[in-house]
Amino acid sequence: MNDDLVQVRAGVYHDSVSLMRVSQALSGLPGVEVAVVAMATELNLGIAAELGFALPAAGPADLLVALRAVDEAAAGRAAAELDRLLADLSLRAAGPAAAEHPPRTVRSALRSALGDTALGDTAPGDTAPGDTAPGDTAGDASGDPAAGRRATLVLVSVPGPHAFAEALDAVEAGCSVMIFSDNVPVEQEVLLKRRAGELGVLVMGPDCGTAVVGGTGLGFANVLRPGPVGVVAASGTGAQQVACLLDLAGVGVSHVLGVGGRDLSAEVGGASTLRALDALDADPATGLIVLISKPPAPEVAQAVREAAGKLATPVVTAFLGPGQDDLTAAAGNVLRALGGEVPEWPSWTGGDGRPAPGGGGAAADGAAADGAAADGAAADGAAADGAAADGAAADGADPPRPGRTLRGIYSGGTLCAEARLIAGAGEFTDYGDDAYTRGRAHPMIDPALRLEALSAAAPGEVVLLDVVLGHGADPDPAVRLAPAIAAAVSRGVPVVVALVGSTGDPQGLEAQAGALREAGADVFASNARAARHAARLADAR
């Protein structure tokens, strides 16, 4: 007999990512059929109700626990584990660095980060308070604290509808802010960026997935060597792809400044892009700027082009879309602009189990049959990594034929769009899209939806997916993907992986590539090449 455990813990709050992990851990316990541990939002209540749980009244500020086990003993064990996991979370939230009274808003955190110094300025002892000059008042909020202790950046990743308040706190305190949160209304973005312009700070985002500021990775960030390239990106995974390829070519970055996918829309007007270009131009560590974005609104493109033209620092633009260079080509353009060579991008392939680690790309591309010439072309650099030639060879040489369905299951929006464009056909899903992340963690953290899609792939299909490494991402994505890939391959479904990472990433680029390859996937450091490879497989049957 099933045993349902339903609890509402009023006023207990944890972020959705942490709770997803708790749910995941509980669901993995023996005897547990399903576990939902989430804030009691309408969406989460709906999910639990659909699972057949009888739910008491609860609101978004309450923690909902709904757990189904095979018997009472299993439910009891799960409940004990739940308490342990939640206590762990609270402990971590309190943390050694956190004060005894942690700040409750960004505003308060920015004040407390300054507070100690402000106190130091006040002469303790028996002051005669009546003597305090009026006007030196209104608190230290607008004061000028010792610069050394001042926070340099605020990272906001609260749920989108609440991000505005926290981000505005940062801007009003004169602090730049990265808004990782998505689902932020565009009018709030416009307002934040206008205020930021007035106060001389930068708003990165909303929906800014990655940034590297002075060597510190924020959000989903790869570990990149320091170097001369400053990146301004309206696309998180686009920036990650370009920066990782540069890193593999031995070229480092000064900063990667995300601006949010809507920044170059007519509504937002490129406010953060213009500001970031200016800031990188003034930055002595930056020798070349790369601007990565979807094609901007025409009037914004004009403004951005003009601004870029006025900078002392050269700017390479990569506006992604039909008829434009892909990300891999853009990385090549940067390398050439720096006077360097464009290397072979690593791949890990070899249908019969040959090990083919990085550098063996050309030979091991699996494209030998119809693509060898194309890959060779990359060596001279003129054709980027052979995009045009490669595609032409595949499409031009063969008449249309009933191929396999190419199924793209992506976590990165830009990577997904790029692959769709290159492949020309297939069914592509961006699981990082707002529609899939409302109320659940990003697929770079929680692979559940993509694992489902992978296991649903039928013989006759080819699966193409991205795996993005770096800080913030799944600490070992191969652990859960590899078995699903192996199962798919054994069903006769070829699997191609675009592995976006640097050699410095905590997951280990080679280790991840090896594990994915071991499971039977063809793995490419370049998403464009992965897409081309997958398209060929689909065409070739």
Added chain:
Amino acid sequence: MTLPMLSGEPRVVTAGADVLGRALDAQAVPRVAVDWRPPLPGTEADLARVLADPRRAAANARAVGRLVSARPQLVAVRPAREVLDLPPGTFLHAGPPITWERASGPMRGALIGAMLLEGLAADAGEAEERLASGRARLEPCHRHRTVGPMAGVVSPSMWMFEVRDAEHGGTAYCSLNEGLGKVLRYGAYGPEVIDRLRWMGEVLGPSLRAALELTGPLDLRALVAQALQMGDELHNRNRAATSLLIRELAPGLVEAAPAHAAGVLRFAGGNDHFFLNAGMAACKVSTDAARDVPGSTLVVAMARNGTDFGVQVSGLGDRWFTGPAGVPDGLYLGAYGPADANPDIGDSTITETAGLGGFAMAAAPAIVRFVGGDVSAAVAATRSMYEITLAEHPAYQIPGLGFRGTPVGVDVTLVARTGLLPTVNTGIAGRVAGTGQVGAGLVTPPASAFTEALAALAGAVPAG
């Protein structure tokens, strides 16, 4: 254009997903983590609108700047009929507006007492009858630049502290404190209550007036600041402030009213809360200085009438936003218990509005038991109030927190965002008219008063 974040060591504040914060920890980047929670239910849209109001930041800076720069001075002691627009039959009361029908026991008791004091009724029964038949006019103290503790009833023959703001020029009033036990402000109206009020009008008030005329204005800002450093929080503990006030007044009293000096000093010295009313007028004149700044979300009054708890907000004029007054949680005198307690009552929350009282609990370890906690609870109470206030008071400092200024200037948006409600210290009045004080403790204001104020602020944001 340079960005400071691009050079120098990063220091990051994080709010949200723990996994992103830990990624920074893994890179050994110093960070401060925000303990973020969802805002009060239903406030999301109003918050977005109010926070987006371009006037807000400057309006709040101006409003709270005026609040903390006020320099209240005790300038006179005068009868209410001289200074307030109080025709016979009109009474002021604590809190937001109330009718006799909705008035609680202690409020009714105090009004009965005031009728008797003014000679408008021969006995309590007649007074009650006249009040119930609507023959008295009731108006909130706050509407008349006045505050009153507990029931806060003011009638023409009562004598008032007159406090002037030397910085901005405002004036505020508060009645004289009667002492503890069976007193009018707690709803008692027996003969000893009326006799004491008569003596206060005939002897205490005139003597204080004469003394002040001799000594000149008394700097209450300095006195409050000193009292905080001597263990008062100026709402439930006024022992140091009372002592300091007596020290200032004694020579003038002896010189100006030699016949009554001993009696007056004995009365004042026997009442640890004698200063409270002067302090409340000081707080009132300070918060009034912060009123009427368009776009400001600063709370300029928190007050209770024994039935409703109400707030007023700088950007919203004289409108009250109310919710049901809660029953305080505290310690009881003698055999009294929670069943005897009246819901929260009084204008004395003007002290919290001005950054004293519950907000300054950390300054008053001597009374933390009285208000239901230990010293660490008092420190926690004060610290949490920094989360919902706009400033730290430059003159009112807390020695135990390294002379940090008290948290001052409640911001409606911060209350909604954090769900933290103002910490209020209070006396507890008996539920039944005529009982008097039954205890003292802490009370939580209703969240709805703040969320309704927020909604009104959202409605007042100019379009576009």
